[in-house]
Amino acid sequence: MSPVPVGGPALFIGTDTAYVALVRPELDPDDPGVRHAAEQAGVDPAEFAGPGGVWAVMTETEGEGGGFELPGVRDAEPARFAELLRAELAAASVPGATPGPFTVDGGAVLRLDARPAGEAAYTYTAHVTPPDADAPDTYGPRTVETGPVPTAELLADLDAFLGSLDS
Secondary structure, X not given: OOOOOOXXXXXXXXXXXXXXXXXXXEOXXXXXXHHHHHHHHOOOHHHHHOOOOOEEEEEEEOOEEEEEEEOOOOOHHHHHHHHHHHHHHHHHXXXXXXXXXXXXXXXXXXXXXXXXXXXXXXXXXXXXXXXXXXOOOOOOOEEEXXXXXXXXXXXXXXXXXXXXXXX
16 A cells, blocks of 8 residues: 555654654545545545644654654644744854754653754754653653754754644
8 A cells, every 4th residue: 555645744853764753644535545545444534534633753763663642732832842942043053153052841741952063963862751651562761862963954844844833
């Protein structure tokens, strides 16, 4: 079966092989891929797509991926995290500024530590703790170390992410 296209706001921080992402997946019941997948599952496309709007955290590091949902999280919370990260990166990008390490606190679920990695990049350590990390057989706490991420690229991604929340 071909992959089902997923839309919705998404912010990826890291590289192709080591990242943390905040996503709010949305499936379009009119999309041919969604219709096909619903047909294969024997359900109505609208039922297959579901209501959407549930935020999730995804990670990948050393070939191991996973994630968890964040029920009850509103758009304002991921937006605030992105705004804080954007402010730190923008301050570090001012001509004459000396980039230094910083931390962005996303609450009990996500903390992001940033360290300069060259002239125009940062390396990130994401500390991810799912709300039910103590439950047996669940996705437990993770630490994700990324490679260098160009500051200009992440600033553009943050702007696009924040813009997708406004629409």
